Amino acid sequence: MPLRLTPRDTTFFDLLTELAQHLVTGSNLLAEMLGADRPERKELAKQLSEAEHDADESTHSIMRRLNQTFVTPFDRDDIYELTSALDDCMDYMEEAADLIVLYRIGELPARVSDQVQVLQRAAELTAEAMPRLRSNLTDLAEYWVEVNRLENQADKAHRKLLAELFDNVSDPIELMKLKEVVEILEAAADGFEKVANTVETIALKES
Amino acid sequence: MPLRLTPRDTTFFDLLTELAQHLVTGSNLLAEMLGADRPERKELAKQLSEAEHDADESTHSIMRRLNQTFVTPFDRDDIYELTSALDDCMDYMEEAADLIVLYRIGELPARVSDQVQVLQRAAELTAEAMPRLRSNLTDLAEYWVEVNRLENQADKAHRKLLAELFDNVSDPIELMKLKEVVEILEAAADGFEKVANTVETIALKES
Amino acid sequence: MPLRLTPRDTTFFDLLTELAQHLVTGSNLLAEMLGADRPERKELAKQLSEAEHDADESTHSIMRRLNQTFVTPFDRDDIYELTSALDDCMDYMEEAADLIVLYRIGELPARVSDQVQVLQRAAELTAEAMPRLRSNLTDLAEYWVEVNRLENQADKAHRKLLAELFDNVSDPIELMKLKEVVEILEAAADGFEKVANTVETIALKES
Numbered sequence: 001m002p003l004r005l006t007p008r009d010t011t012f013f014d015l016l017t018e019l020a021q022h023l024v025t026g027s028n029l030l031a032e033m034l035g036a037d038r039p040e041r042k043e044l045a046k047q048l049s050e051a052e053h054d055a056d057e058s059t060h061s062i063m064r065r066l067n068q069t070f071v072t073p074f075d076r077d078d079i080y081e082l083t084s085a086l087d088d089c090m091d092y093m094e095e096a097a098d099l100i101v102l103y104r105i106g107e108l109p110a111r112v113s114d115q116v117q118v119l120q121r122a123a124e125l126t127a128e129a130m131p132r133l134r135s136n137l138t139d140l141a142e143y144w145v146e147v148n149r150l151e152n153q154a155d156k157a158h159r160k161l162l163a164e165l166f167d168n169v170s171d172p173i174e175l176m177k178l179k180e181v182v183e184i185l186e187a188a189a190d191g192f193e194k195v196a197n198t199v200e201t202i203a204l205k206e207s
Numbered sequence: 208m209p210l211r212l213t214p215r216d217t218t219f220f221d222l223l224t225e226l227a228q229h230l231v232t233g234s235n236l237l238a239e240m241l242g243a244d245r246p247e248r249k250e251l252a253k254q255l256s257e258a259e260h261d262a263d264e265s266t267h268s269i270m271r272r273l274n275q276t277f278v279t280p281f282d283r284d285d286i287y288e289l290t291s292a293l294d295d296c297m298d299y300m301e302e303a304a305d306l307i308v309l310y311r312i313g314e315l316p317a318r319v320s321d322q323v324q325v326l327q328r329a330a331e332l333t334a335e336a337m338p339r340l341r342s343n344l345t346d347l348a349e350y351w352v353e354v355n356r357l358e359n360q361a362d363k364a365h366r367k368l369l370a371e372l373f374d375n376v377s378d379p380i381e382l383m384k385l386k387e388v389v390e391i392l393e394a395a396a397d398g399f400e401k402v403a404n405t406v407e408t409i410a411l412k413e414s
Numbered sequence: 415m416p417l418r419l420t421p422r423d424t425t426f427f428d429l430l431t432e433l434a435q436h437l438v439t440g441s442n443l444l445a446e447m448l449g450a451d452r453p454e455r456k457e458l459a460k461q462l463s464e465a466e467h468d469a470d471e472s473t474h475s476i477m478r479r480l481n482q483t484f485v486t487p488f489d490r491d492d493i494y495e496l497t498s499a500l501d502d503c504m505d506y507m508e509e510a511a512d513l514i515v516l517y518r519i520g521e522l523p524a525r526v527s528d529q530v531q532v533l534q535r536a537a538e539l540t541a542e543a544m545p546r547l548r549s550n551l552t553d554l555a556e557y558w559v560e561v562n563r564l565e566n567q568a569d570k571a572h573r574k575l576l577a578e579l580f581d582n583v584s585d586p587i588e589l590m591k592l593k594e595v596v597e598i599l600e601a602a603a604d605g606f607e608k609v610a611n612t613v614e615t616i617a618l619k620e621s
Contacts, residue, residue, distance in 0.1 A: 063408075063411075064411065067408060067411035067412050068411060068414075077284075077491075098366060099366070099369075102366055102367075102369065102370040103369075103370065103373060159512060159513070159516055160516075162513075162516065162517075163516040163517065166517055166587060166590075166591065170587075172379035172586035172587050172590070173373060173377075173379050173382065175587065175590070176373075176379070176382070176383070176386070176590070177373065179590075201477070201481060204477075204478065204481035204482060205481050207482070270615075270618075271618065274615060274618035274619050275618060275621075284491075305573060306573070306576075309573055309574075309576065309577040310576075310577065310580055379586035380580060380584075380586050380589065383580075383586070383589070383590070383593070384580060
């Protein structure tokens with residue numbers, strides 16, 4: 001084992017990167033679901049549920065290490081926040097996928113694809129950012145600015161989409177189903193913003 | 208006053224146990240409500256509202272003590288988290304009971320009883336766990352594993368129940384009422400999981 | 415620059431006061447919207463959105479300063495909590511205003527005015543309380559007791575309003591729209607309570 005010049009535990013970065021990569025997998029499966037037919041959707045939702053289990057494992061590994069490590073690379077509470085926020089993103093994506101299947105939702109409005117594209121982009125940016133927490137944190141400004149921009153865009157699109165649903169879906173029960181899925185996707189986008197804000201907090205404290 | 212060998216304040220454990228016992232009372236009243244007729248439900252909801260006031264008192268006592276005590280038995284923030292999470296469980300149960308009365312809900316689907324049984328079991332386990340925070344924390348592993356298992360089960364049951372409501376309740380207004388009650392009960396189950404996770408965090412830090 | 419007898423940074427108080435004043439502006443615009451016709455509502459919602467941007471600026475200033483200041487007037491996490499809670503209040507008010515316009519909601523039930531009056535009163539009390547964080551904190555007890563009282567009152571009114579909506583609005587889609595607005599207003603009232611509770615926590619720690 002090579003000499004460690006710093007007591008900081010690098011495996012936190014590996015675990016956070018691993019967790020964020022499960023979110024990339026999850027968001028891609030969700031995107032695939034939208035265009036799929038019902039039996040395919042069921043299969044994809046199952047895969048997303050497995051990705052969510054993997055993310056849970058990563059989350060538990062981080063939490064356990066966090067509670068048992070004396071010297072953490074950043075403020076303990078910030079790592080906790082970051083991990084919880086990443087885990088929440090995954091839970092929302094899995095919940096959305098599950099409800100699309102359980103509610104036997106048919107074709108989804110085009111703007112839902114826009115929502116999911118934001119999640120895919122945010123997940124990619126997050127997975128790229130995690131290993132870079134190890135080195136120069138100020139370089140990450142581009143990442144958190146971009147995720148905040150994406151979330152603002154998603155928020156505006158989400159409200160337009162809600163108004164559209166109320167205008168175009170005349171069956172109230174169908175409307176309730178779609179509204180719930182759309183709101184869970186919005187919560188996932190909020191989750192990615194929370195991740196980015198926590199990274200910003202960490203960077204500002206370290207600077 | 209006997210000699211204290213430790214500066215740790217044992218009354219935190221007493222107050223947390225007291226608070227958790229109000230949750231047992233609350234969950235039992237909620238279970239009773241399900242099978243009751245309308246006038247009985249109103250009376251039981253009133254009793255649950257009183258239990259919620261009692262829980263509020265316990266919560267405020269803990270918070271006041273927490274902010275005024277220099278040496279706390281565990282990390283101050285963890286006691287805060289634990290207390291808030293217990294208080295949230297009670298608030299959700301009281302809200303569910305109140306809405307069942309206010310919305311004049313008739314018979315509730317059988318799966319709602321399953322939800323409430325999970326709450327009763329989680330409340331019992333929690334009330335048993337609180338006094339044991341005082342001594343060997345690792346013995347509590349069984350408790351938090353069991354509450355997590357219960358919550359996972361409740362989560363799956365909750366989604367099936369939602370799908371069932373959408374399939375079987377044709378009146379959208381009735382559906383909205385039931386969906387709201389069911390979701391508040393799910394939030395209560397999540398609350399018990401949060402309590403258990405905080406206990407796990409405390410135990411891992413102390414081990 | 416005059417001699418500072420204390421290293422405490424007074425600008426936190428100025429910034430928190432500024433942020434709270436944006437909430438006063440926001441709540442007043444919201445109140446004006448209720449009685450306005452559709453084109454006026456659109457204009458007022460735009461002004462509220464600008465107030466929300468201003469609040470965002472104040473929030474970011476506080477967060478940046480918080481992360482870069484070594485000595486903060488109170489516990490760093492409590493200032494963070496307080497700022498986030500103030501920002502959340504504003505976000506909810508802006509969201510409610512936006513949805514009233516987007517959903518083209520007609521006349522709102524009288525109890526909604528009661529909800530918004532609570533927000534106006536809570537915002538005023540909060541804006542008066544912020545500069546007083548600088549000096550004698552125990553004097554603030556009246557403030558947090560009053561906001562808690564207001565929120566309890568708002569909570570009861572909110573549930574009655576929900577029951578009323580279910581009784582009186584026969585179009586489920588109209589009901590869904592109104593219910594969403596009403597629940598966001600209730601979340602705003604909860605937000606003001608959270609602000610008051612954080613002030614109480616700060617005061618108890620300092621006493």
